[in-house]
Amino acid sequence: MRAVEAVNNALRRVPSWAGYLAGLIPLAWLVWRIFTNDLGADPVKEVEHTLGKIALWFLVGGLCITPLRRFAGLNLLRFRRAAGLLAFLYVALHLVAWVVLDMGMLWAQAAADLIKRPYLFFGILAFAMLIPLAVTSNNASVRRLGRNWRRLHWLVYPAVLLGVVHYLWQMKVVSTEGWIWLAAVISLLAVRFWPKSRPGTR
Numbered sequence: 001m002r003a004v005e006a007v008n009n010a011l012r013r014v015p016s017w018a019g020y021l022a023g024l025i026p027l028a029w030l031v032w033r034i035f036t037n038d039l040g041a042d043p044v045k046e047v048e049h050t051l052g053k054i055a056l057w058f059l060v061g062g063l064c065i066t067p068l069r070r071f072a073g074l075n076l077l078r079f080r081r082a083a084g085l086l087a088f089l090y091v092a093l094h095l096v097a098w099v100v101l102d103m104g105m106l107w108a109q110a111a112a113d114l115i116k117r118p119y120l121f122f123g124i125l126a127f128a129m130l131i132p133l134a135v136t137s138n139n140a141s142v143r144r145l146g147r148n149w150r151r152l153h154w155l156v157y158p159a160v161l162l163g164v165v166h167y168l169w170q171m172k173v174v175s176t177e178g179w180i181w182l183a184a185v186i187s188l189l190a191v192r193f194w195p196k197s198r199p200g201t202r
C-alpha cells in the first residue's frame, strides 16, 4: 500500500471533531501565555498578532486541501469545514482583540485608527467576506443553496488575498516571511484557477 493511502486510511478513523479540537490548541496556548504573563513587552500587540497569524494559517491551510488531494492524493476533505470555521473564529477574535484591547471600545478612536491605517479596511473586508461562508457552512445550508453554495464559497479566494495584503501592508518593511505568504497564496490561487486540460486537448 502506498504511504499516502495508509495516511488516508488512518485519517478516515479520525473523527472530524478532532480537527476542531486540534485547531483550538493554539488558542489554549495563547490563553496560557496570557495567564502566565508570557506575552513580552507589548501584550496587546502580541495577542493581536498571534491571532492574526493563526487565522492566516487556517485560511491558507484550508486552501491547501484541494491541491493536496489533486496532486498528492492526500484526502483531508473531512477537515475542510473545520479549517474554514477555525479561520473565521481566529479572525473574529483578532478583530475583537483590536476593538477591545487595542481601541478600548472607543469608537471614535477606532474610526481614527481606520483612517490612519487603511490596511485595516482590507482586514475588515476579508472578515466581512468570511461571514456568509461561516453562516452557510452547515449541512442544511449546503442542501438549501445547492449550486449557489459553491458559488458563494468562491468568496474565500478574495478573502484570503485581502487577508494577506492586509498582513503585508501592516509591516513597515515586508519581511521574507511576508513574501513567502504572498507567494504561497498566489500559487494556491493559480493552481485553483488554472484551466484544467481536457482529455484530447493539450
Ligand code: HEM
Residues within 6 Å of the ligand: 045, 048, 049, 050, 052, 053, 055, 056, 059, 091, 094, 095, 098, 102, 120, 122, 123, 124, 125, 126, 127, 159, 162, 163, 164, 166, 167, 170
Ligand atoms: C482575513 C482577515 C485577516 C487576516 C488573515 C489578518 C491577519 C493579520 C496578520 C497575519 C497580522 C500580522 C501578524 C504578525 O505580524 O505576526 C495582522 C495584524 C493586524 N491586524 Fe489583521 N487580519 C485580518 C483581519 C483583521 C481585521 C478585521 C482587523 C480589525 C480591524 C485586523 C486588525 C489588525 C491589526 C490592528 C493588526 C496589527 C497591526 C500593527 O501591529 O500595526 N485584522 N493581521
